[in-house]
Amino acid sequence: MESDEEDFVFYGTPIEREDDLTSRKKKAIAEASGQLRTLPAWKQEVRDEEGRRRFHGAFTGGYSAGYYNTVGSKEGWAPRSFKSSRKNRAEFKEQNILNFLDEDEKAEMEGRLLGTTSQFDTFGFTAAEIARKQAEKEQKQRPSIIPGPAPDEIVVPATESVGVKLLLKMGWSRGRSIKDSHSDALYDARRQARRAFLAFSSDDPAVKITESEPIWGDSENFPEQLANDEQFSKSTPVFVLNPKEDLYGLGFDPYKHAPEFREMKRPRVSSMRGPGYSKNLSTRDSLFGLKSGKAAPGFGIGALEEHDAEDEDVYATGFEIEDAYVQEVEEPSTLSLENPKKKEQKNQGDLPGFRVASNSDYKMERFEPPLIPKDFVPHHEFSGPLDINCKGCEVTPPDVSPPQNGNLKLLIDGVANLVAKCGKLYEDLSREKNQTNPLFSFLSGGTGHDYYTRKLWEAQQKCNDQTSQQLDGKMPPSVQRLTAESRGKILGEKSLKKSAQDPSSSIASTDIQLQFNLTDTFTKSASFSELMDIEKPFKDDPAKQERFEQFLKEKYKGGLRSASSSLAGDMTESARAKERLSFEAAAEAIEKGRQGRGSKPSIASSMDFIPGGVMQFTSSEVERKKDPLVEDILSKKMYPKREEFQWRPSPLLCKRFDLIDPYMGKPPPAPRIRSKMDSLIFTSDSVKVNKVDGPVFSKKDITPLQQLTNDDMTKSFTENKTEGDVEVENIERPVDLYKAIFSDDSDDEGEDPSIKRVENPEKKAEVANTALSRLIAGDFLESLGKELGIEVPPDMPYPAQKSRNVASQKEIVNEDSKIDILKSENNGVMSSNHDIPYDQHISHEAGASKGDTIHGNMLESSNITTKGTGIIDSKPAKSNGNNIEDDKKIKTSLICRQDHGSSSEEERSRKGTNREKSEEYKKVKTPGTHRRDYSSSFSIEEERSRKHSRHHRRKRHDGGSDSASDDERDRYSSRSKGRRKGSSRSEKHSKHHKHRKLPSRSSRYYNDKDNSYSKREKKRRE
Amino acid sequence: MRVEDLPRKEVNVLKGHEGGVLAARFNGDGNYCLSCGKDRTIRLWNPHRGIHIKTYKSHAREVRDVHVTPDNSKLCSCGGDRQVFYWDVATGRVIRKFRGHDGEVNGVKFNEYSSVVVSAGYDQSLRAWDCRSHSTEPIQIIDTFADSVMSVSLTKTEIIGGSVDGTVRTFDIRIGREISDNLGQPVNCVSMSNDGNCILAGCLDSSLRLLDRSTGELLQEYKGHTNKSYKLDCCLTNTDAHVTGGSEDGFIYFWDLVDASVVSRFRAHTSVVTSVSYHPKENCMVTSSVDGTVRVWKT
Structure with a gap:
């Protein structure tokens, strides 16, 4: 509308209609025209633009004058310049009167302001000011090198005041003191007269005193007087020697013309401080002592006035009694004036009325030194003989x-x-x-x-x-x-075995092993495996048992290790490798059993080694599988578990739920403590499993094992055994190693996700560093192998769900190879159940991926581990039962990698059969398309791609990085990581949770893909 | 209630969703039902007449759960786009979007007064969102879960969440306590019995578990169906006499509440039955499936 009107041009005044003009408006107009001004002030009404009366002040009944509640201007009252002093305090200036003056007022004031003219500007301040202003003015006009006004110090006014000019004209020269020489003459005359008068009215000694004094007094008042008159002296202010102690007005001197009395005053003053003897002085020596005895100390009394009764010292009453104690007699009767002064100085610090005693009762007590018996020989004999030196020789x-x-x-x-x-x-x-x-x-x-x-x-x-x-x-x-x-012992090292010991060894591997064992000596403590020899899992086959013991020795003791072939020279490499695996498993089982016994002596480790076969290490898990009922009962016993925590609903939530906040007014609760332990300790899990299983089965195992131990133990060993046991308990896996490699899942999961996000980068970097250093220093594969030993046996017979869990949980390098072996050997058995191979694939893959990531690190960090990798990588080939040639290459570390291409091909083809079965299985399950997105069951494509990627990974091992497979690999690793994440998350709920890990994983699966990008980054950093 | 009264006869097939239907829910009085699915839509149906009424589109990813207020005026939904949407039913517009979940949102529910939406997310948290104010910040975040929260259920005073960490956690606002019932198995779905005394928890080990809420006691386990990898719904019938739930093989199962025997099972869908919802009063049930259909069952 407005814009329309703007387009038109109006001429003239529009005629307003009658009804538009309200009466109010009329009034307003009338007011504006000044009609109302004629009225007296109290009748005037204030109206606004609309003509409404402004009512103001409900109680006063008044009307405001225009702008109500303001100072009467449209803007209202506003301070001239408001500046917040909060931020710039320094800039906040003090107000002065000029701030409140208008311009015209200022101009008015300008003329009336007082100022000194330059003529009477004695000290040149005004002149300086003017000069400075002038300089500033000039500064503005001319350009200068030094920006800004010149400093005041430089610009000094060149004017002289009138006073100086006058003095100079009068003959005063600079630097000379200004003094009236005539005043002295007048003063002296007056003094002479006073002296004469006093001589009449007082005793002789008093006169003497006064005569001796005046010079001193004069010299105090006029120091210049003593100096040569001609001497130049600076006109500096006189240093005030005497502080003002009296109550006279400032500058008032009662003795101005009678310096004699000043001296009289002096003892008076001192008598206040020391009433004892000065009282004497005042009475005896005062000028007026004869007349009244107690004269006021000259307050307001002129020198020539007479003393009346009213002048008596009303304040000094109490001193008469005290006089009795004063030792007047001993004082010399005639006191020179100097004497009391000296005395004063001398006795300062002493209490008046007391004197220093000449002799004191207190004596410093001194003791005589003890007498040394005459037959004492200063030689010390120690209680214990020091036989070290004798031993040394x-x-x-x-x-x-x-x-x-x-x-x-x-x-x-x-x-x-x-x-x-x-x-x-x-x-x-x-x-x-x-x-x-x-x-x-x-x-x-x-x-x-x-x-x-x-x-x-x-x-x-x-x-x-x-x-x-x-x-x-x-x-x-x-x-x-x-x-x-001995030094090695102090440092906890183990002695290296003599290399002469191993008679027949494949020399190719010894040097590598040496490195292994060297690192071992640092990581293991000496007496770890002493007990291992006692337990004989392969007692049916003594030769094998011997080899096993040898193996244990190597495993735990370190030192220069004889090659494994020393005892089993006749065995093929493949057999030896298999045996080694079984040994490892057995060793772990023993260890586990012992750990279990450490806490619960009644439970024996449930080992059941079948010698000779491949499935030698069938541990408790077999039986567990056989006993689903037992397990069920157990799980029912355990679950559901109910726990209660405090939880604080937010007040708003309570409000929205129409409830009263239970925590109203209470302080916020402490954050719940989440223990890091459950996620950190890896061993506890396996131990727990063992404990749970213990009572259920394998009771029969207890007796033979214990017998074994009993048989082999001699008396002297028992003590050692206990020692060893204790040490075994203390030996922990290098936890931070695992943390380093799998840090993101192990310890982070228990925490708040937000915290995790914050902490992760630093922690991981730090941990990764430690891990790397450890990789170089320590025997990485060895420890992993031990891990494998622990975990594999439980997994093998229970592949459907367990294996995946453990694979994800433990990340064992060797695992995949082991499973391969198992699979290849047991294909006949397993294929009867289709589910198992399918799941086993998964577990297998998981293990492989973990192993691969680790491999990557190892290859970069050091080549110490080459042998280990060789073994691991070659396992698949072995499991295929290829040939011995392959196996021999294993030993020669890196070369064997080239075989993997082919071996993995074979493996793939072998898997193909399994895969077909699993595909069938899946087809029954769901139609492919939807399933893949929403649910977690592995689709065929994915599995294929996984295999593909795995293949690529192997290629990477072969030497070059394959960029094409990067994505897949990453995705896969992230996926497997996700799997791990979940598993570690629920580690605390011992074994039964593991069952649900499979589904849990799967139900969360669809997220893994989405998160893979972020996780991929993490992985790479690792 | 006799077995014959169970809704086993297919009355209507509600077709319209492209792709799997992830949830189907009756409204408060049972006259309408809502479904949501992978086609990123929410659909409103009259199941009794088999009519599609309205489609709500705004989600960027699949919609995983939907809930309607008792007065049928508002909807809330959630899904893979990590957001919770608050809809106006009549206009079909989004009133508010609640962002804050760090992961997909698996479940969502209104409280009794429709003033709060509680959502369960993959980010291991339950979040309560305020519908009254204009704030889009959650008024409460419950993050004590150790794993993805799959399902949420509300009473007048409690928030109940089921999580993959195997726990069903009950958050009692009135007394400020969290009660955690560890089932040992990942929990897919929690639903309340109609008398409010029990929780039915669908677990991923192919079993449903009935928990006594006051004691945490495991009352019964219902087995027979397959549920290992999908988020499947389960519920009790309106008389609390039977337990019903879908299976991954397309079957629907009815169990007797007390003796846990499979009373009835029949093939309802060609694919995974993702959701079942029982009519609040009548013997009627809607089921949804990955096959893209919602089916209405009556006696």
Whole structure:
């Protein structure tokens, strides 16, 4: 509308219609025209533009003058300049009157402002100001190198005040003091007159006193007087010597013309401080003492006035009584004026009325030093004999290689340790006891005696070291005693085995193994496996048992390891590899069993080793599979579990639910503690499984095992055993290693997702670093192999769901290969159930992917691990039963990789059969298209692509990175990671949760793909 | 209730969804039903006459769950686009979008007063959204779950969530307690019995579990169907006499509530039965399936 009107041009005044003009408006117009102004003030009405009366002030009944509640202007009252002092405090200026003046007022004021003219500007301030202003003005006009006004210090006014000019004209020269010389003459005359008068009215000594004083007084007031008049003196202010102590007005001097009385005043003042003797002075020596005795201290009394009764000192009453205590007599009767002064100074700090005593009762007590008996010889004898030095010079037994028999060696070690600790007596005792036992022949010079003596010596050295260190810490351990071995012991290393020991070894692998074992010595503690020898899982086959023991020794002891072929030289490589796997499994089972026993002695490890076969390590899981009912009962016992926590609904939620906030007014609750332990500890899981299984089955295993242990243990061993046991308990897997590799799932999941997001990058980087260093330093594969040993046996017979879980949980490199073996061997059995191969594929893949990621790291970090990878990668080939040629290549580390292309091809083809079955299975399940998106069942395409990607991965192993497969690989890894994520998440709920992991995974699966991008990044960083 | 009274006769087939239907829900009085699916739409039907009434389109991904207020005026829905939508039923417009879930949203429900929408997400959280104010921030985030929350159910005073971590957690607003019932199996679906004393939890080990709410006791387990990888719904009949649920093989199962025997099973769909919803009063049931249909069953 408005825009329309703007287009037109109007001429003239539009005629307003009558009804438009309300009466109010009329009034407003009338007011505007000034009609109302004629009215008196109280009758005037204020109206707004609309003509409405402005009512203002309900109680006063008044009408506002225009702009109500304001200062009467349209803008209202606003401070001239409002500045928040919050931010710029420095800029906030103080107001002065000019701030409140209008311009015209200022102009008015300008003329009336007082100022000194330059003529009377004594100190030149005004001149300086003017000069400065002038300089500023000029500064603005001319360009200058120095921007801004010139500093004041530089621009000094060149004017002289009138006073200075006058003085100069009067003959004053600069630097000279200004003094009236005539005043002195007048003063002197007046003083002479006063002296004469006083001489009449007072005693003689008083006159003497006054005569001696005036000069001093004068010199105080007029210091210049003493100086030569001609002397130049700076006109600096006189230093005030006497602080003002009186109550006179400032500048008032009652003794102005009578300096004599000033001296009289002085003792008066001091009498206030020390009332004792000064009282005497005041009475005796005062000028007016004769007349009144108590005169006011000259307050308001002129020198020439008479003393009346009213002048008596009304305040100084109490002193008369105290006079009795004053030792007047002892004072010299005639006191010179200097004396009291001196006395004052001397006695300052003493209490008045007291004097320093001449003799004191207190005496410093001194004691005589004790008398040394005459027969004392200053020589200390220590209670214990220091026999270290004697021992050091003992002949060191030659270093002897330990006996071949591991048991014997252990025995000797143990006995030596004991003897060293308990003394020779023990040796004799055991020798006596085991006279007939051929094992203990080393005590009496039989086989291994040399080794025993050596060991004993070492142990004694060790003991001595400890005792000597306790006895005196100062004594440095002698260098000769610190042999390499003892040092190694101190550092917790294990002695390397003599390489001469292994007679027939494939030399190709020894150097690699050396590295292995070297790292082992640092990671393992010495007496780990001492018990391992005692448990004999392969007791049916003594040769194999021996090999197993050898294996254990290698596994846990480290040191230079004899090649595995030393004992089983006749075996083929493939058989040996299989055996090795079974050994590992058995070892883990033993260890697990022991751990289980450590906490629950009644439960025995449930090992059931079938010698000879491939399925040698059938552990408790087999039985578990057989016993679904038992498991069911167990699960029913465990679930549902009810827990209660505090939970705080937000107040708004309560409001919306129309409920009263239960936490109204209460402080916020502490965040719930989520223990990190359940996600961190890997071992607990396996142990738990064992515990749960324990009571259900394999009771029969208990007895033979325990018997075994009992049989093999001699008395001397028991102690060692317990020691070993304890140590075994303490040995943990390198947790941070796992954390490093699988950090994102292991410890993060328990936490809040948001926290996770924040922490992850740093943590991972840090952890990855430690992992890398560990990879280089430690034996990575070895530990993984141990992991494998723990986990594989439970998985094997229970592949459908378990295997995947464990694969995702433990990420074992060897796993896939193992499963391969299993599969290839047991195809006949397994194919009867279609589900199992299908699922096994999955688990297999999971394991493979994990292994691959690890491989990648290893290849980059070090080549220590080459042997391990070789073994692992070659397993599939082996499992295919290809040939021995392949197997031999395994040993030669890297070369074998080239075979994988072909081997994996074969593997794929073999899998093809399985896959077909699983496909069938799936077809029954669902139609393909929808399923893939929403649900998690693996579609055919995906599986294929996975296989594909796996193939590519292998290619990557072969040397080059395959960019084409990158995406798939990443996706896959992320997927497998997701799987892991879930599994670790529920680790805390022991085994039964594992069952649901499969479905859980699958129900969440569709998300994995979406998250894969972010996860992929993570993975890469790893 | 006799077995013959169970809704086993197909009355109508509601076709219209392209792709799988992920949920079908009766409204409060049972006169209408809503379905949502992978075609990113929500559809409103009259199941008794088999008429498609309206389609609600705004989701960017599949719609996983939908719920309607008791007064039929508002809808809420959620899905793969990580958002919870608050719809006006009549106009078909989105009133509000609640963003905040870090992952897909699996389930959504109104509270009794339709003032709060509670959603269950893959991000292991339950979130309560305010419909009254204009705030799009959640008024409460419950993140004590250890895994994806699959389903949510509300009473007057409680929020009940079922999660893949195997727990059914009941959050009692009135007393400020969280009660966690660990079933040991991933929970797909939680639904309340009509008397409010029990929770029926669908687990991924192909079993439904009936829990006593007050004690947390496992009252019964219902087995026979297949549910290993899909999110399947389950519910009790309106008389609480039977338990019903779909199966991944396209069957619908009816169990006796007390003795857990399979009273009836029949093939309802050609594919996975994703959702079942029982009429609040009559013997009527709607089921949805991945095959793209919603079927109405009556006696």
